[in-house]
Structure formats: C-alpha cells, structure tokens
Amino acid sequence: MTVNGSWRRAARGAGLLGDDGSVAATIFAEMSALAARTGAINLGQGFPDEDGPAEVLSAAVSAIRSGENQYPPGIGTPDLRHAIAEHQERFYELRFDPDREVLVTAGATEALAATLLALLEPGDEVVTFEPFYDAYGALIALADGIHRTVPLRLPGFQPDLDELRASVTDRTRVILVNSPHNPTGTVLTREVLETIVDLAHRHDAIIVTDEVYEHLTFGPRHVPIATVPGARERTVSISSGGKTFNTTGWKIGWITAPAELVTAVLAVKQFLTYVNGAPFQPAIATGLRLPREYFTGIADSLRHKRDVLSDGLREAGFAVSPSDGTYFVVADAAPLGYRNAVEFCKALPGLAGVVAVPLSAFCKDDFAERTASLVRFAFCKRIDVLERAAAQLAELKH
Numbered sequence: 346m347t348v349n350g351s352w353r354r355a356a357r358g359a360g361l362l363g364d365d366g367s368v369a370a371t372i373f374a375e376m377s378a379l380a381a382r383t384g385a386i387n388l389g390q391g392f393p394d395e396d397g398p399a400e401v402l403s404a405a406v407s408a409i410r411s412g413e414n415q416y417p418p419g420i421g422t423p424d425l426r427h428a429i430a431e432h433q434e435r436f437y438e439l440r441f442d443p444d445r446e447v448l449v450t451a452g453a454t455e456a457l458a459a460t461l462l463a464l465l466e467p468g469d470e471v472v473t474f475e476p477f478y479d480a481y482g483a484l485i486a487l488a489d490g491i492h493r494t495v496p497l498r499l500p501g502f503q504p505d506l507d508e509l510r511a512s513v514t515d516r517t518r519v520i521l522v523n524s525p526h527n528p529t530g531t532v533l534t535r536e537v538l539e540t541i542v543d544l545a546h547r548h549d550a551i552i553v554t555d556e557v558y559e560h561l562t563f564g565p566r567h568v569p570i571a572t573v574p575g576a577r578e579r580t581v582s583i584s585s586g587g588k589t590f591n592t593t594g595w596k597i598g599w600i601t602a603p604a605e606l607v608t609a610v611l612a613v614k615q616f617l618t619y620v621n622g623a624p625f626q627p628a629i630a631t632g633l634r635l636p637r638e639y640f641t642g643i644a645d646s647l648r649h650k651r652d653v654l655s656d657g658l659r660e661a662g663f664a665v666s667p668s669d670g671t672y673f674v675v676a677d678a679a680p681l682g683y684r685n686a687v688e689f690c691k692a693l694p695g696l697a698g699v700v701a702v703p704l705s706a707f708c709k710d711d712f713a714e715r716t717a718s719l720v721r722f723a724f725c726k727r728i729d730v731l732e733r734a735a736a737q738l739a740e741l742k743h
Contacts, residue, residue, distance in 0.1 A: 371479070372706040376690060385694035386726075386734045388654075389702040391527070391672045393725045397591035397632070398639065404631040405595075408624035417623045419615050420607075421449025421599070428630035429599050436640075437569050439577070445604040448611055449626060451618040452596035453557045453585040458484050459614040460553055460581050460600065461519065465490040469518035474504055476707035476716065478527050478555070490518070496712055502531035502666065502675075506540050513544040519551050520544065522570055525558040525670030528707050528721040532565040532669045535573075542576045551606070552580040557598075560589050560640045562670040563648040571601070581606055586629040588672070589643065595625040647672070647724070650731055654724040657735020661697075662742050663720075672725040675704060679718040681741055686720045697737045 373390060380387035396402060420426065426443040433439040441447055450456040457480065465471070467489035473481050475494035485492045495504050495512045513520060520541055524533040545552050554570050571580045585598035600610060655674050658665050663676035683689040686703035693699055704719035724731060 372687075372690075372702060373479075376700050376702055379691070379694055380700040383694040383698070383700075385698045385700045386730060386737070387700045388722045388724070388726065388734060389690075389700045391723045391725060392593045393591040393672075394727055394730065395591060398635065400635065401590050401592065401628050401632040405624050405628035408627045413624045413627065415623060416620050417449075417626055419620055420611060421447070422623075422626045422630070425449055425597075425599075425626040425630040425633075428633040429601065432633045433582075433601055437572055439569065439571055439601070441601045442604070446601055446607055448600045448602075448607050448614065450598040450600065450614060451621040452587065453555060453583050453598040454480055455596075455614065455617055456583040456585075456598045456600050456610075457481070457521075457553070457555065458487070459610045459617055460583070461485060461488045461490065463609040463613045464488075464551055464553075464581075464606075465518055468516075470514070470516045471519045471521055472509075472512050472517055472550075473521045474523065474526070475709065475712050476528055476704055478523060479707060481521060481523075482709075491516075493517070494709065494712070496715075497526070497529060497531065499666065502526065502529040503534060504537060506537070509537070509540060510544065513548055513550065515548050517544075517548050517550045519553050521553045521555070523555040524570075525556075525562055525567060527558065527671050528673050528702075528704060529666070529675055530668030530671045530673050532562055532567060534565075535568060538568060538570050538573050538576075541570065542573045545579055546575060550579075552576060554580060554582050556582060556584045557588050558671040559584055561644055561647055561672070563644060563651060563668070565669045567670065578603055581610070586632055589640070590629065590632045592625070592629070595622055595629070597622050597625050597629045650724045650726070650728060653728060653731045654722060654735060657731070657738055658722065660735070660742075661738040661740075668724075672723050673721050674724060676720050676722060677718050678720055684718050686716075686718050689718075690720060697740050699734050699737055 376389040426447040429447050430441045430443040461484050465488040470491045471485045472493045475496050493512050495509050559567050571577045571582050581602040583600050587593035655665050658676045662681045666675045668674040678689045690703050701720045701722045704716045
C-alpha cells in the first residue's frame with residue numbers, strides 16, 4: 346500500500362524522513378535515548394526536573410477531585426480565558442476580550458499548527474529566524490507553505506536588518522517570531538521588533554509570535570511585539586504555561602489576537618485536539634494570577650542556573666555565548682578541538698557523562714555548516730545536577 350499526503354511533506358520539512366521513506370529519529374530523541382542508555386546527565390532536552398508552584402499543583406488536584414474531568418469549552422474555560430486576558434493587561438498593558446480574542450490550545454505547538462493551517466494558502470511564504478525551533482519547518486510544510494529564513498548572526502544572535510528586509514516580500518503571508526529565542530537564548534531588540542512591524546504593514550503580512558519563554562529573561566526585558574505601535578491588529582501572540590510553571594507535560598497553551606484571527610484559528614483547532622486538559626486549565630489560571638514576586642523569582646532562579654552552567658562550560662574550555670533568556674545556552678566546542686558538534690555530542694556522554702544537542706539540529710543544511718561546532722545546553726535542572734555536570738565537563742581539559 347502506498348501512502349501519500351501532507352504529512353510526508355511535513356516530515357521531510359523537519360528532516361524526519363529518510364530517502365527510503367522511513368521515519369528517522371530526531372536528534373533530540375537520539376540524544377535522550379543516549380542519556381538513558383549511558384546514565385549521562387541529560388542537558389539536551391529542555392524540560393525541568395523540579396515541580397512547579399504548590400498552588401498550581403494543588404489547583405489541578407482539586408479540579409480533578411471536584412469533577413472537572415470532561416470536555417471543557419472549545420475555546421477554553423471562561424476562568425482561564427479571563428486569567429490570560431488579565432495577565433496580558435497586568436504585565437504588558439495589552440487589553441483582550443476574553444470571550445472573543447483569547448483561545449486556549451493544547452500547548453504552544455498546537456497553537457502554532459492551528460494558526461499556520463488557518464492562515465496559509467499553498468505557496469504562501471513564512472519568514473522565520475534561523476536557527477529555528479524544529480517544529481516550525483514541519484508545520485510550515487504541513488500547511489503547504491514555503492519556509493524562508495533570516496540568519497541570527499554572532500556575536501549576540503541578532504539578525505542583520507538589511508537581510509530581514511530583503512527576505513520579507515509581497516509573497517510573505519506570515520512573519521514567525523520567537524523571542525526569547527530557542528535555541529540561542531537571545532532576546533530580540535526593540536529595533537528588530539519595530540522593523541518586523543514595519544515590514545508586516547508594508548507587505549500586508551501577519552505576525553505570529555512564539556513567546557513561551559516570556560517570563561524567563563535575565564537582563565533585557567521581554568517586549569511582546571503586540572505592544573509595538575501598529576502591531577496588535579495583525580499579530581497572533583502565542584504562549585503557554587509549561588515553561589512558566591514547570592508543567593511542560595500539561596500542554597496548556599493559548600493565543601491572544603484580534604477576534605477575526607482567533608475565529609480563523611479556532612475553525613482549525615476544533616478539528617485537531619478539539620479540547621484538552623480540563624483539570625489543568627483552572628490550575629494554569631491560578632498560576633497566571635500569582636503575585637509578581639513569583640515571576641521575578643523564577644527568572645532569578647534560572648539566571649543563577651545559567652551562570653553555574655555557563656561558568657562551568659568556560660572553565661572546561663568552551664567559548665560561551667551570552668544567554669539573555671529561555672532555558673538554553675550555546676557554547677562553541679571548537680576551542681576544545683571539536684569542529685563537528687554532531688560527532689562531539691554523540692561522544693560527549695563517554696567523554697564527560699553529559700548529553701547536549703548540536704545547534705545544527707535547528708538549522709537548514711547551508712546554515713548548519715556555519716554553526717557546525719556550536720552546541721546547545723539546557724540549564725533548567727536542579728543546581729546540584731548542573732554543578733555535577735560542570736565538574737564532569739571540566740574533565741574535557743585533561
């Protein structure tokens with residue numbers, strides 16, 4: 346039997362299909378399996394090893410026990426939608442109607458999938474920065490779009506504005522922005538955001554912004570692109586509770602956008618997951634209403650973890666790029682004599698008992714060559730784990 350379809354284009358877009366049509370393991374699955382097999386410290390996958398705030402966990406347990414275990418409303422529970430709108434106003438002075446301009450999704454990935462499927466016609470172009478979160482390429486392909494990229498340049502992983510302007514044309518339907526940025530840890534500057542808004546108006550494009558690390562910055566403040574003058578009416582803002590509340594397995598995400606865009610996305614979303622996470626929705630609403638001290642506290646805690654790992658990487662001989670946000674720091678293995686990060690990451694469990702991911706996993710082939718020695722490490726782990734990893738990485742000098 347021969348099977349054809351959009352899934353094949355999507356899988357090829359993400360590099361998940363071999364020449365023979367077989368499904369290939371992603372580098373993330375490969376590295377996690379390597380960590381499990383060798384007992385190495387897994388700094389490859391970006392998930393915390395500590396639970397979130399007790400209030401949020403207790404709210405989920407209470408919701409389960411009180412019977413909130415059936416289908417929630419398709420657009421999300423009213424309380425969570427109101428909490429999301431309250432959050433946007435409290436932190437960013439953005440006002441959204443919780444009944445028409447907020448949609449709850451199965452994590453940020455479903456929000457991205459439903460948004461791209463809703464907005465793209467075959468052949469429409471989507472511009473992203475590169476490196477890019479691996480789902481972007483697959484989802485653009487699934488929607489029959491054409492993926493254009495703008496490289497983030499060292500030092501600092503910011504884009505060249507002339508390259509950005511050249512990449513956005515009248516064929517561009519969506520400019521997909523991720524800041525704070527996975528995998529580089531960069532936070533895009535105000536000038537970059539304003540340029541994106543100007544280009545979106547000039548070429549009648551829609552801005553889709555992935556802000557799941559919005560509260561995890563360590564210096565530069567996160568500025569939602571929807572706050573830039575002229576952006577709100579053409580921006581779909583996406584976030585989730587997983588990173589903010591250490592609940593990545595709950596998959597509670599959301600979009601805020603003008604009502605007509607929310608309606609378009611909902612028309613697709615209802616045929617993807619339909620709904621999800623009934624008892625987790627009130628729990629995330631509880632989290633979004635926590636005092637500001639919680640949100641500054643999680644950033645301060647991660648800043649300390651970033652410093653522990655970054656200092657350890659420098660001590661081991663890596664050249665380390667500053668990380669201004671997210672869970673991740675990028676380090677160059679070339680000073681240690683390793684020019685191929687893929688081979689280095691496969692050898693690293695044996696060399697130092699640590700697993701990481703090559704930055705090339707987030708790049709197309711041509712750009713991957715320019716980042717060949719760069720490695721992404723995750724620091725969203727307990728301090729004792731990071732200290733042990735730093736000590737083991739120091740063995741690379743010997």
